[in-house]
Amino acid sequence: MAVRLLSGHEVSDLCLGKPALRSLSITDTLADALSALKRIDDTFVSVWNCNHSLVRSHFPSPPTQEGCKAKEDDCRCVGRLCMLDIICYLCKPENLSAPAAALRSPISLLITDHSALVSHLEPNASLLDAIDAMHEGAQNLVIPIKSSISSRRKSVESLDSIFHNNNRSYCWVTQEDVIRYLLNAIAAFSPTPASPINTLNVIDDQNLFAVNYDDPASSALNLLSLSLIHQSSVAIVDPEGKFVGEISPFMLNSCDEAVALALATLSAGDLMAYIDCGGPPEDLVQIVKERLEEQNLGAALELLGDEGGLSSWSSFCSSSSEDDASSGKNWKLGGYSARVVRRSEAIVCYPWSSLVAVMIQALSHRVSYVWVVEDDGTLTGIVTFEGMLKVFREHLKSMC
Known part of the structure; x- marks a missing residue:
């Protein structure tokens, strides 16, 4: 029953009502990321290998640079950034002595460690596929979503940071989304969920910080x-x-x-x-x-x-x-x-x-x-x- 349940539902089912991702370009700076994080209602901001950017969209697109060679029809999310990433970077002694200079650093310095944490998945992929992708290390799945421009006037800045790849927009699907879905269908997995956690090999004492x-x-x-x-x-x-x-x-x-x-x-x-x-x-x-x-x-x-x-x-x-x-x-x-x-x-x-x-x-x-x-x-x-x-x-x- 559980296998049929997850095989018969698409990952797009978890995207209903989700807002489109706001993006940064891999060529933006940490100061840009800081500005974006203070403007969006999300813990993470997505980083893309193209020139779409929440903070720079009102400027002409910069020339193609190293790390930003993607064509507009091959725009991909290559990572994510949160406030803690920036805080940890600023805490380095050399950056504390010159924080303004540190914030001018490219965000690509921090993205290399996070590239495996995001993964693109098609909206018709099954929830089993989503769980497999997360088992391989992905924490944020990047899913194309259907969206339309509302009749209310949208700013160029707003649109440019949302749409990629022939005007496609995307959303996150997270581990929390999948766990919440599994909880709503918990009876299908009986009796495992009722078992004590010390019998399920789920208590991690190796990655205990x-x-x-x-x-x-x-x-x-x-x-x-x-x-x-x-x-x-x-x-x-x-x-x-x-x-x-x-x-x-x-x-x-x-x-x-x-x-x-x-x-x-x-x-x-x-x-x-x-x-x-x-x-x-x-x-x-x-x-x-x-x-x-x-x-x-x-x-x-x-x-x-x-x-x-x-x-x-x-x-x-x-x-x-x-x-x-x-x-x-x-x-x-x-x-x-x-x-x-x-x-x-x-x-x-x-x-x-x-x-x-x-x-x-x-x-x-x-x-x-x-x-x-x-x-x-x-x-x-x-x-x-x-x-x-x-x-x-x-x-x-x-x-x-």
């Missing part, structure tokens, strides 16, 4: 980059290995570039408090500034702009988060997004939790992972969407 509470937050930089690849997070543990919290890509993607200064100067525990939903405490803001001066990195303070990037968000949240919640808006101001107010605690489960319970936890909190802890709080592993999909794929293979 963690730092100690008192470690420098900068020691988590490489782990944060890996967590983007694995769609997980970086745990913070005490000296006894007990789970304290996390440095979450979700939270950092909701910040602006100024949080790189905190990541470069604070401890892991202090950073967790800094990016928590109450806003950064003034004493931590002052510590960041003092440590930058001590390290002769005063030039990095230009990331603050009007110096609102580190501390101005808390008053904004208290006055407008309710309005944003009711309107569905996701405004970014200062360093943070209003959506962060609704989730600051890490999501945990236990080895004996059922797979379906863990799926519901992850989907209800809009995260792609759930930490696994013992009764005493000791961190033992993590369950990710990738691991869940592997379980369902093995279930399907056993039925063939």
Whole structure:
């Protein structure tokens, strides 16, 4: 039944109601990517090997350059970028000393590691094909969608960053989309979803990224980059290995570039408090500034702009988060997004939790992972969407 269900449905079924991707060109800069991420309501911005760009579409197309040799009828998405990519890049010592120059770097510097995370798929491909593509490492499937220009006037900028390949537009299909679909059809996979996760080989203790509470937050930089690849997070543990919290890509993607200064100067525990939903405490803001001066990195303070990037968000949240919640808006101001107010605690489960319970936890909190802890709080592993999909794929293979 499960095989028929997934074979009989096309990946385009998951595209209904999805907005068209906004794009950047591989020749754009990190400053362009930063501008785009602040303008779109999505965690990732797609990067293409052609000249269509959200931030440069009102300029004449630049001459063909290295890495941008695609013909207009062979435009392909070659990667994706998020705020955390830029934050990690800015945290490098050589970039903190000259952040403006760092932001002039081409985004191609960051795309090479992410090219395997996106994959094109035709809309008539089956959901089985989508699961297979994700099993091979894709996290974002790029699917052509049917779209029409509405009667309401659209700007040239808007259209140029959406349409590719003879006026085709595209959308993301993510692992979350597939997991949500599987949850809606969970009875077809019985009894596997009701089984404890410690019997399904779904708890990952190999790609378990963690730092100690008192470690420098900068020691988590490489782990944060890996967590983007694995769609997980970086745990913070005490000296006894007990789970304290996390440095979450979700939270950092909701910040602006100024949080790189905190990541470069604070401890892991202090950073967790800094990016928590109450806003950064003034004493931590002052510590960041003092440590930058001590390290002769005063030039990095230009990331603050009007110096609102580190501390101005808390008053904004208290006055407008309710309005944003009711309107569905996701405004970014200062360093943070209003959506962060609704989730600051890490999501945990236990080895004996059922797979379906863990799926519901992850989907209800809009995260792609759930930490696994013992009764005493000791961190033992993590369950990710990738691991869940592997379980369902093995279930399907056993039925063939």
